[in-house]
Amino acid sequence: MIFDLYGFGPALAAGALMTIKLALTALALGLVLGLLGALAKTSPYKSLQWLGDSYSTIVRGVPELLWVLLIYFGTVNAMHAIGAWLGRPDLELGPFAAGSIALGLCFGSYATEVFRGAILAIPRGHREAGLALGLSKARILWSLILPQMWRIALPGLGNLFMILMKDTALVSVVGLGEIMRSAQIAVSVTKKPFTFFLVAALIYLSLTIVAMIGMYFLEKRAARGFVRSSR
Template structure:
């Protein structure tokens, strides 16, 4: 075996970069959907509670792989219709966009429950203190609720992100050339299945370790004021 893995070293590096981009894109979308879902489920309005609960239950009840396939193939006619309106009848959703939406949708459904639990863990007296100070509901949310919610939710979100990074391998079924897709191509060309799948395993392990380091830093930063007040 040569240093560049039979000539596939650069391809695996490109696949790693694609995996990171896909995971971060899905994370950004998932955090927004999760926060909106949690706010809906903790809202006093029954309609919003129903919408948040339906989203969380429906998405979590279907495997991630099916969501990838449904979004990628299910939007073909929709994208063609939009393309016809803008003069591009061959318009379609790219594998990267479909994968980001599908994984973000799934991440958001689980993040909804993490955020919801974090919101419910905040003592009710904190909201009452904000009201006593004359703060509006919006300022109470942004200045009191969300910072505390973020600190409480971080460990759960970190675990979800590590799962998300491994779930990016599912997007290889629709042709996105991330780590697993690049590894499969290398295996087909070189017939060295064990070598390339072992390399892929170490790449995922390395990404997980980096995510754990980043999560530790975020948790430490989020807990600074809390630690000082508790001491």
């Protein structure tokens, strides 16, 4: 079936590109936050454990849409104060930055649990072997723990990224021109909701398929040298 896009094809393509940028930016932020959260939750220090638990519990307990709205509208006064100090009283957090922070914050809270489970799945004897070889804790973390954790966590992170790709549609409520926002504008002009929402669905599906292929090769690469049990 060939859709008549009424001249909105370039706008939808630009929206798809914005969705990709938003998802990748949120992914980068979320991976950092998730790793820090997991290291905090598996730390022997109670204060860090409490910090990690608080982050994952609070963020996961609030819907993603509310985080987008809270960060976008809740930072107005703070950004104006910073702008006044910098001599730019009109300084504000744009939709892309607010959406990236909100989605990255949410992704990181779920990634925290994925990373934590992966860390706990690594046999304790590996750490003890590193200590016996005279490796520092930082070297053990970097050379022994993180490579194994990455392999174990990849499937879970892949699922979270699929969800993140679709959650980018939430940022349309603050005016970011991603796929859903572009489709909504096209619908309001052409009065063809089925056509443009179906096209938006196909774009999301295409992006998801590409992401799944990318995850397959990442998992394959991470599993190099790892011999699975035949049982």
